[in-house]
Amino acid sequence: MAEEMKVIYERPTSWANKITHYCPGCTHGVAHRLIAELVDEMGLIDKTIGVWPVGCAVFGYNYFNFDSVEAAHGRAPAMATGIKVTNPDNFVFAYQGDGDLASIGMAEIVHAAARGWPITVIFINNGNFGMTGGQMAPTTLLGQKTTTSPLGRTPQVNGFPIRLSEMLATLDGPAYIARVSLDSPVNIRKAKSAFRKAFNAQVRGIGFSLVECLSTCPTNWKLTPVESMERIRKEVIPYFPLGEFKVVEGVL
Amino acid sequence: MSSKVLMKGAEALAEGAIQAGCRYYFGYPITPQNETPEYMSRRLPEVGGRFVQAESELAAINMLYGAACTGVRAMVSSSSPGISLMQEGISYISGSNVPCVVMNAMRGGPGLGNIAPAQGDYLQAVKGGGNGDYKRIVLAPSSIQEGVDLFVDAFELAEKYRMVVMVIVDGLIGQMMEPVEFKTQVDVSTRKPPEWAVSGRHGRDHANIITSLTLDAVELEKWNLAHQAVYAEVEKVESRIEEYQMEDADYAIIAYGTMARIAKTTVRLARAKGIKLGLLRPITVWPFPAKQMQAYVGKLKGALTVELAYRQLFEDVRLTLCDKMPLGWYGRGGGIVPGPQEVLTAFEEQFGKGR
Numbered sequence: 191m192a193e194e195m196k197v198i199y200e201r202p203t204s205w206a207n208k209i210t211h212y213c214p215g216c217t218h219g220v221a222h223r224l225i226a227e228l229v230d231e232m233g234l235i236d237k238t239i240g241v242w243p244v245g246c247a248v249f250g251y252n253y254f255n256f257d258s259v260e261a262a263h264g265r266a267p268a269m270a271t272g273i274k275v276t277n278p279d280n281f282v283f284a285y286q287g288d289g290d291l292a293s294i295g296m297a298e299i300v301h302a303a304a305r306g307w308p309i310t311v312i313f314i315n316n317g318n319f320g321m322t323g324g325q326m327a328p329t330t331l332l333g334q335k336t337t338t339s340p341l342g343r344t345p346q347v348n349g350f351p352i353r354l355s356e357m358l359a360t361l362d363g364p365a366y367i368a369r370v371s372l373d374s375p376v377n378i379r380k381a382k383s384a385f386r387k388a389f390n391a392q393v394r395g396i397g398f399s400l401v402e403c404l405s406t407c408p409t410n411w412k413l414t415p416v417e418s419m420e421r422i423r424k425e426v427i428p429y430f431p432l433g434e435f436k437v438v439e440g441v442l
Numbered sequence: 443m444s445s446k447v448l449m450k451g452a453e454a455l456a457e458g459a460i461q462a463g464c465r466y467y468f469g470y471p472i473t474p475q476n477e478t479p480e481y482m483s484r485r486l487p488e489v490g491g492r493f494v495q496a497e498s499e500l501a502a503i504n505m506l507y508g509a510a511c512t513g514v515r516a517m518v519s520s521s522s523p524g525i526s527l528m529q530e531g532i533s534y535i536s537g538s539n540v541p542c543v544v545m546n547a548m549r550g551g552p553g554l555g556n557i558a559p560a561q562g563d564y565l566q567a568v569k570g571g572g573n574g575d576y577k578r579i580v581l582a583p584s585s586i587q588e589g590v591d592l593f594v595d596a597f598e599l600a601e602k603y604r605m606v607v608m609v610i611v612d613g614l615i616g617q618m619m620e621p622v623e624f625k626t627q628v629d630v631s632t633r634k635p636p637e638w639a640v641s642g643r644h645g646r647d648h649a650n651i652i653t654s655l656t657l658d659a660v661e662l663e664k665w666n667l668a669h670q671a672v673y674a675e676v677e678k679v680e681s682r683i684e685e686y687q688m689e690d691a692d693y694a695i696i697a698y699g700t701m702a703r704i705a706k707t708t709v710r711l712a713r714a715k716g717i718k719l720g721l722l723r724p725i726t727v728w729p730f731p732a733k734q735m736q737a738y739v740g741k742l743k744g745a746l747t748v749e750l751a752y753r754q755l756f757e758d759v760r761l762t763l764c765d766k767m768p769l770g771w772y773g774r775g776g777g778i779v780p781g782p783q784e785v786l787t788a789f790e791e792q793f794g795k796g797r
Binding site: 206235236237238239241242248249251252254255256257258259260261262265268269270271272273274275276277280281297298300301 | 468494496497500504505506508511514531534640644649650653654
């Protein structure tokens with residue numbers, strides 16, 4: 191029976207054929223892959239401008255076949271705003287880590303969300319400053335040991351972790367805010383659905399969108415990739431619950 | 443607008459930028475330049491542009507960075523403390539060869555200082571400010587009309603050399619009213635994004651990437667050497683100076699911006715007393731018009747640098763003329779602006795009666 195071979199999995203055309211610099215077990219690659227798949231599926235490669243952060247994803251622009259810029263630490267939403275204002279028909283996304291977005295870039299992300307202009311932010315929450323060697327981030331959990339909270343984060347010394355998605359969802363500007371996890375195939379499928387809604391919120395001109403991705407950092411967590419995925423399920427999700435925090439009418 | 447209109451400086455400079463093709467402006471309130479963003483907010487939409495009030499100067503300069511990456515004519519303005527906050531962005535923009543214009547209405551400092559006219563940001567503007575080896579072209583108009591005219595040059599120079607161009611004025615130029623004529627209207631309606639710009643590929647066979655990151659030391663040194671060559675070329679061909687009553691001068695005042703305007707009156711007061719005084723007024727403070735000044739070596743008996751700061755401009759004058767002629771200095775800071783007679787007295791104290 192000569193059945194035609196059907197392609198069920200291939201490299202996205204918007205993915206530059208390069209090996210990434212990410213550590214084994216890190217989920218940056220998963221988030222990158224979801225972006226590339228959706229840029230392909232939504233036919234956005236000619237319209238896309240990516241804005242990359244300072245942090246582990248600083249070289250993100252090397253891995254895609256669309257236009258990109260590299261922002262200063264925390265300023266990606268401001269830069270994306272400047273690009274969107276001049277090129278409203280382009281698809282503009284910022285990709286930020288938790289040091290970049292929730293620490294030094296807090297003002298920029300809050301005001302980009304409050305303005306509500308249609309840009310999309312992919313926010314990687316892995317609970318530490320990865321690239322600089324695992325220092326405490328605003329998202330570091332209580333009790334979590336990092337290189338700058340060597341005895342574990344305590345509220346008395348270090349304050350409390352910030353739930354960014356819930357905070358931004360209190361604003362009127364955003365069209366879509368969700369938190370997903372990249373720890374398992376089922377959660378990655380859900381993440382792709384959230385990315386698609388976030389992209390659509392921009393493409394349909396509805397408003398600002400952000401997807402927070404609970405991510406691993408095996409190197410700095412000092413766990414194996416499998417243990418890192420388990421840690422997300424056991425320790426991270428209970429503090430950072432998954433779900434959609436803002437979905438305005440028309441986002442699908 | 444081809445006939446003269448009476449306008450406030452901060453508004454006229456904004457209109458000058460628009461006439462020069464600026465269509466995007468990002469700003470954050472700070473005195474003494476608030477009339478510029480206010481004017482931009484009502485005027486830019488009329489010409490198909492956009493005004494964005496940023497949440498901070500940090501955001502404003504990075505919005506400008508993003509906008510300028512797409513190849514449009516865009517600018518920010520601010521005043522001293524705000525310009526300090528923008529230095530990070532100016533370094534990144536310079537490090538990635540993105541052309542744009544930044545205007546600084548300088549005020550008294552350091553710190554919060556005050557809102558009176560000053561020139562205490564000179565060294566920050568011409569020597570550095572942000573991190574790393576980079577230069578920007580710095581234009582220093584001394585009247586509203588000159589500022590308006592220079593905005594056309596500012597955008598052209600920025601694009602020619604793919605550099606940041608800074609226009610430095612002060613609260614005096616920003617707040618006074620003068621008749622002004624908009625002589626040049628740059629039509630940007632049919633401009634296409636330059637080939638380096640990020641604007642979406644739209645069929646281009648490669649992706650454009652704009653970054654100031656070069657991890658490889660050999661590559662980054664190459665970048666630096668290439669830019670040193672550009673800066674050397676700018677120094678060679680773009681320095682500008684006004685030489686006022688210098689034909690027969692025995693002495694010169696060296697001053698720029700508002701201070702130069704006052705010094706012109708000092709020159710007239712001195713000449714009325716028989717002192718052959720002239721004025722050398724840098725229009726570009728980077729590149730510094732060193733060659734033009736050095737042409738007076740052997741002809742002048744001395745030069746007095748006058749500035750609204752403490753030996754900042756004087757640093758460049760000394761680098762240019764040190765050991766070549768007697769040099770004097772007079773300056774007031776903190777927002778105090780000396781009058782023409784005060785400057786003449788300072789000259790006479792340092793150079794005798796100038797005879």
